[in-house]
Amino acid sequence: MMKKEQIVSPWEVSDEIDYSKIVKEFGVELINQEVMSKLKDAPAVLRRGLYFSHRDLPLFIADAEKGKKVSTVSGRGPSEKMHIGHLIPFIVVKYIQDKYGCNVYIPVSDDEKYFFKKELSEEQAEKYSKDNILDLIALGFNPKKTFIHTDFGYTKIYKYASLIAKKVNLSTAKAVFGFSGESNLGMVFYPSVQSAHIYLPQFLSGSHRTLVPIAIDQDPYMRILRDVADKFSFIKPSAIHSKFLPSLSGKAKMSSSDSSNEVIYLSDSQEEVKRKIYKYAFSGGKDTLEEHRKSGGNPDIDISFQYLKYLFESDDKKLEKIEKDYRSGKLLSGELKEILIEKINQFLKEHQKNREKAKKILDKFILK
Amino acid sequence: MMKKEQIVSPWEVSDEIDYSKIVKEFGVELINQEVMSKLKDAPAVLRRGLYFSHRDLPLFIADAEKGKKVSTVSGRGPSEKMHIGHLIPFIVVKYIQDKYGCNVYIPVSDDEKYFFKKELSEEQAEKYSKDNILDLIALGFNPKKTFIHTDFGYTKIYKYASLIAKKVNLSTAKAVFGFSGESNLGMVFYPSVQSAHIYLPQFLSGSHRTLVPIAIDQDPYMRILRDVADKFSFIKPSAIHSKFLPSLSGKAKMSSSDSSNEVIYLSDSQEEVKRKIYKYAFSGGKDTLEEHRKSGGNPDIDISFQYLKYLFESDDKKLEKIEKDYRSGKLLSGELKEILIEKINQFLKEHQKNREKAKKILDKFILK
Numbered sequence: 001m002m003k004k005e006q007i008v009s010p011w012e013v014s015d016e017i018d019y020s021k022i023v024k025e026f027g028v029e030l031i032n033q034e035v036m037s038k039l040k041d042a043p044a045v046l047r048r049g050l051y052f053s054h055r056d057l058p059l060f061i062a063d064a065e066k067g068k069k070v071s072t073v074s075g076r077g078p079s080e081k082m083h084i085g086h087l088i089p090f091i092v093v094k095y096i097q098d099k100y101g102c103n104v105y106i107p108v109s110d111d112e113k114y115f116f117k118k119e120l121s122e123e124q125a126e127k128y129s130k131d132n133i134l135d136l137i138a139l140g141f142n143p144k145k146t147f148i149h150t151d152f153g154y155t156k157i158y159k160y161a162s163l164i165a166k167k168v169n170l171s172t173a174k175a176v177f178g179f180s181g182e183s184n185l186g187m188v189f190y191p192s193v194q195s196a197h198i199y200l201p202q203f204l205s206g207s208h209r210t211l212v213p214i215a216i217d218q219d220p221y222m223r224i225l226r227d228v229a230d231k232f233s234f235i236k237p238s239a240i241h242s243k244f245l246p247s248l249s250g251k252a253k254m255s256s257s258d259s260s261n262e263v264i265y266l267s268d269s270q271e272e273v274k275r276k277i278y279k280y281a282f283s284g285g286k287d288t289l290e291e292h293r294k295s296g297g298n299p300d301i302d303i304s305f306q307y308l309k310y311l312f313e314s315d316d317k318k319l320e321k322i323e324k325d326y327r328s329g330k331l332l333s334g335e336l337k338e339i340l341i342e343k344i345n346q347f348l349k350e351h352q353k354n355r356e357k358a359k360k361i362l363d364k365f366i367l368k
Numbered sequence: 369m370m371k372k373e374q375i376v377s378p379w380e381v382s383d384e385i386d387y388s389k390i391v392k393e394f395g396v397e398l399i400n401q402e403v404m405s406k407l408k409d410a411p412a413v414l415r416r417g418l419y420f421s422h423r424d425l426p427l428f429i430a431d432a433e434k435g436k437k438v439s440t441v442s443g444r445g446p447s448e449k450m451h452i453g454h455l456i457p458f459i460v461v462k463y464i465q466d467k468y469g470c471n472v473y474i475p476v477s478d479d480e481k482y483f484f485k486k487e488l489s490e491e492q493a494e495k496y497s498k499d500n501i502l503d504l505i506a507l508g509f510n511p512k513k514t515f516i517h518t519d520f521g522y523t524k525i526y527k528y529a530s531l532i533a534k535k536v537n538l539s540t541a542k543a544v545f546g547f548s549g550e551s552n553l554g555m556v557f558y559p560s561v562q563s564a565h566i567y568l569p570q571f572l573s574g575s576h577r578t579l580v581p582i583a584i585d586q587d588p589y590m591r592i593l594r595d596v597a598d599k600f601s602f603i604k605p606s607a608i609h610s611k612f613l614p615s616l617s618g619k620a621k622m623s624s625s626d627s628s629n630e631v632i633y634l635s636d637s638q639e640e641v642k643r644k645i646y647k648y649a650f651s652g653g654k655d656t657l658e659e660h661r662k663s664g665g666n667p668d669i670d671i672s673f674q675y676l677k678y679l680f681e682s683d684d685k686k687l688e689k690i691e692k693d694y695r696s697g698k699l700l701s702g703e704l705k706e707i708l709i710e711k712i713n714q715f716l717k718e719h720q721k722n723r724e725k726a727k728k729i730l731d732k733f734i735l736k
Contacts, residue, residue: 114534152527158479158525162482169552182539185538186533189557
């Protein structure tokens with residue numbers, strides 16, 4: 001039997017991913033207990049291993065602990081609607097902001113989406129950006145220390161991108177991103193814009209350590225951009241890499257282009273959440289009640305459990321009990337789903353309220 | 369004997385150029401008397417054939433004559449100092465502005481120079497822009513109808529360039545501009561910025577005819593950008609193409625990277641002009657006074673005469689007399705040079721004064 005080749009690039013992610021192989025291939029380091037011990041009260045995504053590898057994370061923490069200026073960056077490629085998986089890096093940067101009192105920069109790449117999505121108009125891309133930004137503000141960022149921009153709104157990014165573009169040649173970009181003759185000129189230029197996003201804190205307020213939480217498929221950008229740091233006397237950005245939060249049916253990477261039954265949108269109603277989880281969340285439970293009671297479920301492949309683990313049940317003791325009860329067969333699949341539904345709906349109710357409030361304070365966050 | 373291949377691309381111009389071959393190769397049309405009869409009182413560069421070919425010039429004139437909205441665009445790739453050859457397209461757009469009362473757009477591409485000149489810093493590119501803009505304003509444009517911008521100053525251009533970038537693929541750009549793996553990402557993106565410059569009048573004030581005077585080596589840009597007009601419901605820009613004004617020693621294209629003895633800078637002192645013309649202006653005169661008096665000089669290859677013809681002697685009768693006297697041997701080479709020196713110095717004295725005044729009104733011209 002032929003084994004499918006594992007593909008992880010910014011544009012393609014294969015369904016089954018061997019993360020330990022990636023660590024070796026990409027030349028990144030695993031996040032270990034020693035590093036994690038410095039990040040007390042970290043959110044579940046960090047504490048429970050969804051972020052599994054890093055570049056220079058200890059150096060970032062060391063500077064932050066010493067009270068040196070640090071900042072953090074997390075970009076958003078805007079989509080029609082955000083789903084819960086999209087929140088993961090923003091949960092991390094919010095935690096870092098709260099812990100170290102540092103600036104958060106959020107570049108929203110309407111240009112990227114416009115270049116890469118054939119049918120997307122520029123107006124749509126800008127509309128998506130405006131929509132997504134409200135969801136981000138709803139997470140509770142500090143307006144005094146949070147700087148959000150879109151590329152078509154904050155076109156000054158072109159100047160910063162140009163500074164980087166001069167240092168990256170077409171061969172390198174092709175090797176890393178696999179551009180072809182069919183790629184449009186915007187796609188080809190975009191790696192310099194992305195790099196400018198990551199260096200924006202240093203362009204705007206001088207050389208300092210920055211942390212960038214990214215999904216592992218975005219790491220090629222980090223390799224290109226870390227190479228040019230010296231040319232600007234910048235400090236190479238630190239990164240932490242997350243695995244993909246699986247879709248409801250268990251696909252490796254949730255995607256906004258999936259069927260809407262594969263993901264929970266931040267705009268979903270309580271009823272939609274209920275329906276989707278009941279109907280589509282892949283279960284690690286047994287086929288019959290009798291069998292489940294007897295030999296128990298498998299939380300490791302159970303999507304509801306995974307969502308609780310990484311996003312919705314922050315209490316370690318409660319999660320432990322859920323896991324134990326599910327494994328033993330005491331907790332049924334339907335009951336596990338109910339726990340998740342309640343948690344998600346509680347979160348979304350609050351989120352949707354905060355999103356309405358965000359409309360009024362939007363302007364405080366926009367980088368001019 | 370092998371004939372050198374004729375090269376005319378935006379980056380390379382061979383020393384000997386067969387313009388009739390270019391007309392055929394580039395698929396452009398010669399400017400004929402019928403067209404020229406519409407352009408009464410045109411400046412010498414137009415009237416005396418330095419502009420030799422066009423795309424859609426009659427359509428532009430027709431719209432202008434009907435009183436429809438038209439505009440004209442001429443870009444400047446900033447250099448340390450401008451020389452007299454650089455003025456040619458601006459003399460044309462000023463004439464068009466005066467004749468039809470239309471807007472003139474002047475994009476100054478500091479980004480282009482930054483991308484293409486290896487050693488040039490971004491600060492230097494911006495400094496060159498500021499310097500060159502003063503020389504342009506000194507020509508006497510109408511501040512209410514003239515819009516000058518630099519790309520690093522007016523970064524909104526990035527959005528317009530992006531709209532075009534999505535419609536041009538890497539193959540096309542490579543075919544037209546000959547990019548290689550060594551080309552940096554800024555160079556590769558730049559054709560979309562250049563296109564955005566030419567479409568800026570239509571982006572900013574809706575579809576209408578525009579005229580772009582360019583040196584013939586810039587025509588590849590026109591071919592790429594005319595192809596995308598339909599995608600924006602824009603009107604394909606009209607163009608007129610100039611031959612190169614030869615350098616003092618007679619090289620086909622004057623270049624700011626030439627030895628400073630090859631060109632007359634707008635900042636040259638009266639003494640410098642005198643010295644350069646006397647010493648370096650290639651003469652069509654005979655070697656000895658006796659021979660010259662006997663068989664006369666050749667104005668067709670005489671640089672001083674060429675400069676008078678295209679730039680400094682607008683009076684047809686006076687020019688005719690100079691030509692006749694030179695051909696007959698009545699006018700000596702040194703005397704011809706004296707006429708040119710006086711004309712240039714008269715122009716530069718006025719220009720340098722106007723340039724000082726330009727500093728005070730600069731802001732009225734800058735597109736925000």
